[in-house]
Amino acid sequence: QVQLVESGGGLVQAGDSLRLSCAASGLTFTASTVGWFRQVPGKERMLIARITRSGGSTYYGDSVKGRFTISRDNAKNTVYLQMNSLKPEDTAVYYCAAGQRYFGDYSRQGMYDYWGQGTQVTVSS
Numbered sequence: 249q250v251q252l253v254e255s256g257g258g259l260v261q262a263g264d265s266l267r268l269s270c271a272a273s274g275l276t277f278t279a280s281t282v283g284w285f286r287q288v289p290g291k292e293r294m295l296i297a298r299i300t301r302s303g304g305s306t307y308y309g310d311s312v313k314g315r316f317t318i319s320r321d322n323a324k325n326t327v328y329l330q331m332n333s334l335k336p337e338d339t340a341v342y343y344c345a346a347g348q349r350y351f352g353d354y355s356r357q358g359m360y361d362y363w364g365q366g367t368q369v370t371v372s373s
Contacts, residue, residue: 250274250362252344257367260334264371268329270344270364277325278302279348283360284318284329286340286369293343297329298354307355311337334371341366 256268270282281300287293297318298307306318317330327344345360352359 252364254364254367257369259370265332270327272325280346282327285343
């Protein structure tokens with residue numbers, strides 16, 4: 249049974265930092281591209297960061313570029329999202345997701361076969 253479990257969310261003030269973790273089990277983690285998405289009520293879930301199987305390539309959405317860093321530790325089957333200089337507009341539920349197709353557009357949610365349950369991040373002004 250595949251599980252992705254996010255942790256590390258919480259309530260912080262603007263300018264603070266948080267590190268989210270996504271711990272994976274039940275899948276070949278080194279064969280998985282992993283993305284972090286976020287969603288606010290009434291809006292579409294949006295990809296904000298993505299990392300390839302080896303960790304050699306990353307992608308960031310414009311809204312988080314320069315502030316967030318995605319990384320992975322394949323020995324621990326875990327992907328991290330370091331979030332610095334948090335803003336109130338970063339408030340959302342954050343989800344990690346994993347996909348194992350070798351070809352395709354990983355900007356699309358449909359490429360991700362496995363999803364975590366989400367963790368709430370709230371940034372107060």
